[in-house]
Amino acid sequence: MGADHARRLATRIAGASLTALADPDEGRVGALAEELDGIAVHADPLDLIASDDVDAVVLASPGSVHEEQLLACIERGVHVLCEKPLTMDSESSLRVVEAERAGGRDLVQVGFMRRFDPEYVRLKALLDSGRMGRTLLLHQTHRNKSVPHPDFRSEMIVRDSLVHEIDCARWLLGEEIVSIQVISPTPTSHAREGVVDPQIAILRTASGAVVTNEVFVNARTGYEVRVEAVAERGSAIIGRPASGVYTTTADPGGGDGSWGGPIDPDYRVRFERAYDLEVQAWVDASRRGEVVGPTSRDGYVSTLVCTAGMQSLASGVPVAVETPGS
Structure with a gap:
């Protein structure tokens, strides 16, 4: 899913440029970065989130690490599109909602792409x-x-x-x-x-x-x-x-x-158009400083x-x- 989104952002989405990738599998992420013309690679996703070259983040990581990565995005104030589930349990999802609320800005969109199909x-x-x-x-x-x-x-x-x-x-x-x-x-x-x-x-x-x-x-x-x-x-x-x-x-x-x-x-074929529309809507909204589609609360309730x-x-x-x- 992460590679699919990376190719989408690099080749089909207007108003955004893919600047960095992060994955613990160095061989896989290195091959993808080379395919996409030398995109910067980070072994640690938290380093990517903190990078000055990053204005917004797509999380397609395992749900078990979503909370830590979402909280890092919220702390830095960058918009984030997080693939489902928001987190692995309701307690951690609520912590994400509360952190976003405490920051005073809506930053999180959850990847329930069917709303765009x-x-x-x-x-x-x-x-x-x-x-x-x-x-x-x-x-x-x-x-x-x-x-x-x-x-x-x-x-x-x-x-x-x-x-x-x-x-x-x-x-x-x-x-x-x-x-x-x-x-x-x-x-x-x-x-x-x-x-x-x-x-x-x-x-x-x-x-x-x-x-x-x-x-x-x-x-x-x-x-x-x-x-x-x-x-x-x-x-x-x-x-x-x-x-x-x-x-x-x-x-x-x-x-x-x-x-x-x-x-x-698989899902990438059935919902290809939905993913394109979802990511484009997210990019457009992020540039306006807004969130469209499913919110962190939607992710928490689900x-x-x-x-x-x-x-x-x-x-x-x-x-x-x-x-x-x-």
Whole structure:
């Protein structure tokens, strides 16, 4: 993701110049810097954040180091686009929100890029228009072909994948989530031993709407993300590769799955346009001294719901969510 953003900033975004990269993998970051015409390289990301050549920062680092890096950006007063999750738990996310508030400036945008995806934007406008009446249900599907990382655990499905669906539900419905329950069928044989995959998360909102979320990170067919909104006078679906009834089939030989046409292999293909729009909006806003899109509070609330979701994953029962200020 970091390399993808670096290439995006260097070649496709107006109003910004890529000046520095940081990564502990010297070989990888050195090759990327050479590809991008000799960009400065820092072994320590905190050195990059402190550099006089840096006016704004994109964080695509592991969530476990986000808090330290975000606090460094806030202390220096530089705008930052932080990939999800904001941090790994609600306590550290709250510390980031409080630090930003204490500094007196909005500086943090969270990388929930679906808010910039043209299909999601159209669905949000349709729901907000009231043409279909009150929205009663959202059905959200989030499937990955596979998860190659050997340390990917059941909790990470909630914290790193479901977090997108939580933000989408809050944004599309315009209200807070008051409870979450995470359940699962028998795990797929493609999951690592002990990993609960797929998972179904059931969210209830303040108005009584229900959101069902399927997250399946070893689905084998490809990257599938879609939403169906069911309202009082109609429904709407986004993310389908074709109209009508269709099926997806895995390739026994390990290649990409198919529906009679290609399935996107990963998030970078499915949401390429959304990422471009997100980063361009962030650059434009940063130059104005503003923040657009998901804020640090949005990141905090999503992490708060995920924390409750991990409790429900362990117990199988609904867990209440209390959102401060809601």
